[in-house]
Structures are given as C-alpha cells and as structure tokens.
Amino acid sequence: GAVVSQHPSRVICKSGTSVKIECRSLDFQATTMFWYRQFPKQSLMLMATSNEGSKATYEQGVEKDKFLINHASLTLSTLTVTSAHPEDSSFYICSARVLTGGYNTIYFGEGSWLTVV
C-alpha cells in the first residue's frame, strides 16, 4: 500500500511554544490529507482536511488559529500547534487519500506523540 510518513514521532515542548508536525506521502501525490487527534483507547477525531494549494477545512470546534495547517506541496502537509498548552498533549495522526480502483483508500502515518510540559 501507499506509505505515509510522519515526523517527529515524539516531541516534548514547553507550554507557550509552538511545535510543527510533518506528514509526507512517500510514494504518491496527495492532494488531500487529513489530520486527526486521538486519546488513549479511543477512536480518531478528525480535526481538519488539508487541501494542497488552498486553505484547510476545519471540523467544528477545532481552532484554526491554534492548529495551523499548511499543504504547500503534493507530498507534504504540516500541522503547527501554536502556543501549546498541556491540554494539547495528545497523539496526532495524519492520513492521505489515494484513489485506487475507482474508490478512495486512506493510508495513515505512524502518528506523533505531543507532550506539552
């Protein structure tokens, strides 16, 4: 299947600072990527849809000024958590959509653990 890579896998930052997480599609071009947040033993919560060359579409309740998404190329989307606070600590996962055999398949990155201290 398609490969999606996330970096960093783990990051610790101080409260009030910003941290950037990268999501790359390694062997295909992704016009659309998705960012999720996940709490332990829970399902994924879609935060936003990242569209190459245009603004991201945020889900209701997600602060777009806090979670900045940039999709400047067909293989890279970034999520920047600005002015991070301890409650932002979570597992963040990206995914990319691939059209295969006439239907969409979603492949996920490995996830990034963010700890805000």
Next chain:
Amino acid sequence: TQLLEQSPQFLSIQEGENLTVYCNSSSVFSSLQWYRQEPGEGPVLLVTVVTGGEVKKLKRLTFQFGDARKDSSLHITAAQTGDTGLYLCAGVFGTARQLTFGSGTQLTVLP
C-alpha cells in the same frame, strides 16, 4: 451527519476463541475500510470493501459487507494474543472525501 456505530467497544477473550465486531450505519457506504491500530502507532489498513455482499478473507480474519452496504462485520477465528489491538471501521458516505470512523473496538486476547 452520518453516524457509524461500532460494537462492542471492548472485548476480552481467551486465545483460541472466535469473535465478531460489527459496524453499522443508517446510511449507505460508498466504501468501508477496517483498520487495526496498536498503541502509539497509526492505524494500519486491513481491508477495503466496496461491493454489497462482498466477503474478503485475510488469514484468520473474515470481512463481510452487507448487501445494502450499510453494515459490515469482522470475524476473527481462533484469536491469538498478537491480534490484540484497537480495531476501527471507517466508511465513506456518498461522494464525501473523508472517512467517518466508528468508535473502535479494543480487543484483548488473553493467553
């Protein structure tokens, strides 16, 4: 808003037992995917089903897609401890671009 119900939410069984996880919606899926996720890792795609009535097998895992494309099930035969993980069903409704996820099933297989 389309809802996708997944059950059971938690399942703890002994090694060697069989189990079934269900995924249901009141809306028709254009496609449905099953994922398995281990702690600290991203979900890994197990299968995609698109045709009503479709059955796919992946070793001891059998996936069924309902005839009306509103439900799906994952059956594991003779579970092993290595099957432990979070199983997620996720569907695409109509022409939507994103997945709608079920609540997940946390499976624990005891030795």
